[in-house]
Amino acid sequence: MARKLPATDVVIVGLGWTGSILAHELTEAGLNVVAIERGPWRDTSSDFPVTHAQDELRYHIRHDLFLRPAQETLTFRHNARQTALPMRTWGTFMPPNGVGGGGVHWNAETWRFLESDFVLRSHLTERYGEKFLPEDMTIQDWGITFADLEPHYDKFEYLCGTSGYAGNLGGQKRQGGNPYEGPRSREYPTPPQKQPFGPTLWAKAAVESGFQPFPQPSGNLSQAYTNPLGVTLGPCTYCGYCEWFGCGNYSKASPQVTILPVLLRKENFKAQTLCTVQRINTDSTGKRATGVTYIDSNGEEWEQPADLVLLCAFQLFNVHLLLLSGIGTPYDPNTGQGVIGRNFSYQVTSSVDGFFEDKNFNPFISSGAIGMCIDDFNGDNFDHGPHGFVGGGYIGAVQTNGRPILSTRGPAGTPSWGAEWKKAVAQHYLSTYTTVTHGSSYSYRDVFLDLDPTYTDIFGRKLLRMTFDFHENELKMSQYITDRLADITQKMGPKVMEKHPRKGPYDVNVYQTTHTCGGAVMGDDPKTSAVNRYLQSWDVPNLFVFGATAFPQNAGYNPTDTVGALAFWGADAIRNQYLKNPGPLVHA
Amino acid sequence: MGKRASTAATRRRTLLAGAAAAGFLGLFTRGNALELQGMPAWDPLSGPPPDIVKPGPWQFFTAEEAVAVEALVDRLIPPDPHWAGGKDAGCAVFIDRQLAGPYGRSEGLYMRPPFDDTATDRGPQSPFTPAQRYRRSLAGLDKHCEGAYAGKSFAQIPDAEKDKLIGALQSGAVALEDSSGRGFFELLLQNTKEGFFADPAYGGNRDMVGWRMIGFPGARYDYRDWIERHNETYPRPPVAISGAPQWTPRQG
Incomplete structure (x- = not known):
């Protein structure tokens, strides 16, 4: 039997990026907010100080900051004919855990999606015709446009202090930025990071090939920055310990260094850590959430009643909680009916290795979001007509580290052990x-x-x-853009070059990205979306679902900027529409 | 800020979930559920530094196992005139301490049945922990060598024979009793490379040999003065979490 706690206005499940943003915005509106977080409290000085944050074994190889599969995991199969088996350890992606969530250990690559990404199905259908899309592809429009989201992208980037150079300022294209990006209302908060040798050399090759390379937008800051909440971040030191690691320098944008120092001091906010939400409770009609039930680390069960429930857990676990709570109709792949679990998507990454004879890249001098890129082969920035696939991605020189356990290797044919291996890694590192x-x-x-x-x-x-498995369309896309990447990389002058386009089947042992998306997607139609354009559940109007969970499909970018923007967008809708008149914000 | 546990007496414990959730406690540096209101104070021991490996007797391996593992890691990473091999780099010590710790026990991993370890395409499904896998595989290796090399142990056979046998484990040509030879090879190789390149705090990478060999400066945390010095050799020697030899003046 759960013991009932005093009611609160808002309960938030998960205190990562979206939970912190929502908590901040709604406490500003005067609401009492309780956040419930499955993992521990974490902060820079205690948990990842510069004295030992730079530990590849502990953080990367042994997954110290991540969710323990013993706590929660998922099962996996390639297709419905297989029996799913549990992910007993993490491989292909690394779900976060603890205060700050994935914001603690991301690489901080801070990309906006393209204007066409938000109206993907309409856009592609209009340009190529319905028949151009594979019959079983279920991409759809988001129910919002880039213009809707732009002010909220801006808010998130100014919270983070993102380092970059605008390529489209209010409709004016600017040399040196991304010419394909949607119009920005203002310049990035801080200038781009400095570039090490690799990206500089690649950018030169890209210019020679007729492209306009630009610096990758980075949440590892080029200089100290004080955000609108008055929190100050320090400059990045290019240490090469970003993804998988907490930043000891206060220079990688995370909830810890942008928002929590303000949020935690508010009297109308509190957080419970090491408490696992079991389910979202609903009343007898099933149309109203009454709060959540959670179990703390002593095994005691608690009910937290609330007027408003916000799901802000990691993408996979938002979907898990919806299914466990019986909210919304579960998706049935046989009929195509139902929405919870529908339109799961991922990311399709690939690489090209260049082995050089006369160059020293000092790969350890880096940051998680360093690099020079081009966007000519992303989204629908190029004519797909001749190619027979849709989609794309950014390509570029974004090597994020030189940590030796995983980055030492030799060209194909190098033995994996013995004297020849030893010689090769010493020669090629x-x-x-x-x-x-x-x-x-x-x-x-x-x-x-x-x-x-x-x-x-x-x-x-x-x-x-x-x-989940990769589909033909994505594999063709990966082959094509990997070839284009190789065209440019070849001009850097490697002695040996190896292309690694993504191949099927999906391999859960090999890390790719933690960009799992969808499963409770946003949209205009309750038949094909779990939440409306404001991230509000169609079925339970006092429940909102945040994060990449809402992406109807994933674009060729890292998702966090869009996740942050959607959090501000949803917060704005709650503050300025929902609170005035609690109920459905969209009538289907 | 107050600890929830302080009023625990008034709360009803859910037994089943309680036992399960109590299993979390060992998984985290910070033990118990906290209610956070206000900024928590800096807590110097809440996120502790790594447990620095100390020299001393084997903690997991038996003496015989240790001899075999030292011989194995010294073939996976053989010594050469410039750089130590796996044995002198401390790779066996590293593996020993890892197996004696949380890694060896598969702590934090999902270890609930059923186990289908015939499946190879859906992630590792072994019911055995790394510690169990080493114990079984080393016993199997012993047995194989005894039969194949007239009563000799792995460490006693010539290097060329050792390499042949490792190659046969890798290719699957030699299977070990009670364990997959290839599976053991892969685990051992992964752990050996971890030991060669991880921070010396963990018992391997002795004298930062792995880092010096490739030119990695280790746990340095600030390259702002070097970011735009392109295609130049970084001049400073590596440092580890616990420091560098040149930081400690010699006595006398």
Whole structure:
């Protein structure tokens, strides 16, 4: 029996980027907010100080900052004919855990999606015709436009202090920025990061090839910056420990260094850590959420009643909680009906390795969002007509580190051990440079999330089950953009170059990205979306679902900027529309 | 800020979930559920530095196992005139301490049944922990060598034979009793490279040999003065989490 706590105005599940933003915005509106976080409290000086933050084994290899699969995991299968098996350890992606969520250990690549990404199905259908899309591709429009989201992208970037150079300022194209980006209302908060040798050399090759390379937008800051909340971040030191690591320098944008120091001091906010939400409670009609039930680390069960429930957990676990709570109709791939678990998507990454003879890249001098890129092969920035696929990605020189356990290698044919291996890694470590693509992952009828029939978590709840594999369209896309990347990388002058386009089947052992998306997507139609354009549940209007969970499909960019922007967009809708008149903000 | 546990007596414990959730406690540096209101104070021991490995007796391996592992890591990363091999780099010590710790016990991993370890395309599904896998595989290796090399152990056979056998484990040509030879090879190789390149705090990478060999400056945390010095050799020697030899003046 859960013991009932005093009611609060708002309960937030998960205190990462979206939970922190929502908590801040709604406490500003005068509401009492309680956030419930499954993992521990974390801060820079205690948890990842510069004295030991730079530990590849502990943080990267042994996953110290991440969710423990023993706490919660999911099962995986390539298709509905297979039996799903549990992810017993993490491989292909790394779900976050603890205060700050993925914001603690991301690379901080801070990209906006393209204008056409938000109206993807209409745009592609108009340009190429309905028949150009694979029959089982279930991409759709978001229900919002880039213009709707622009002020909120701006808010998130100014919260973070993002370093970059605008390529489109209010409709004016500017040399040195991304010519394909949607119009920005103002310049980036801070100038671009400095570039090490690799990106500089690649950018030169890109210019020679007729492209306009630009610096990748970075949440690792080029200089000290004080954000609108009065919180100050320090300059990045190019240490090469970003993704998988907490930043000891206060220079990577995270909830810890942008928003929590303000939020935690508010009297109308509190957080519970190491408490796992079991379910969202609803009243007898099933149309109203009454709060959440959670279990703390002593095993005691609590009910937190609230007028408003905000799901701000990691993408996968938002979907898990919706399914466990019986909110919304679960997706059925046989009929195509139902929305919870529908349109799961991922990211399609690839790389090109260049082994050089006369170059020293000092790969350890880097940041997680360093690099020079081009966007000519992203989204629908190029004519797909001749190619027979849709989608794309940014490509460029964004090697983020030189940490030796995972980055030492030799060209193909190098043995994996013995004297020859030793000689090869000693010879190639400083003189190898890897360029990358970051491709879109569109949604399909047979790719989805549901509950596993066999495996349970430590609370006895059914695990989430993922059914996913790459489709022909994505593999063709990856081949094409990897070839274009290689065209440019070749001009850097490697002695040996190796292309690694993404190949199927999906390999869960190999890290790709933690950009899992969808499963409770946003849209205009309750038949094909779980939440409306304001991230509000169609079924339970006092429940909102944030994060990449809402992406109808994933674009060829890292998702966090869009996740942050959607959090501000949803917060704005709650503050300025919902609170005045609690109820559905859109009538289907 | 107050700890929830302070009024625990008034609360009803859910037994099943309680036992399960109590399992979390060992998984985190910070132990118990906290209610945060106001900024928590800096807590110097809440996110502790790594447990620095100390020299001393084997903590996991038996003496015989240790001899075999030292011989194995010294073939996976053989010594050469410039750089130490796996044995002198401390790779076996590293593996020993890892197996004696949370890694060896698969702590934090999902270890609930059913296990289908015939499946190879949906992530690792072994019911065995790394510690169990080493114990079984080393026993299997011993047995194999005894039969194949007239009663000799792995460490006693010539290097060329050792390499042949490792190659046969890698290719799957030699299977070990009770364990997959290839699976053991892959685990051992991964752990050996971890030991060669991880911070010396963990018992391997002795004298930062792995880092010096490739030119990695280690746990340095500030390259602002070097970011725009392109195609130049970085001049400073590596440092580790616990420092560098040149930081400690010699006595006398």
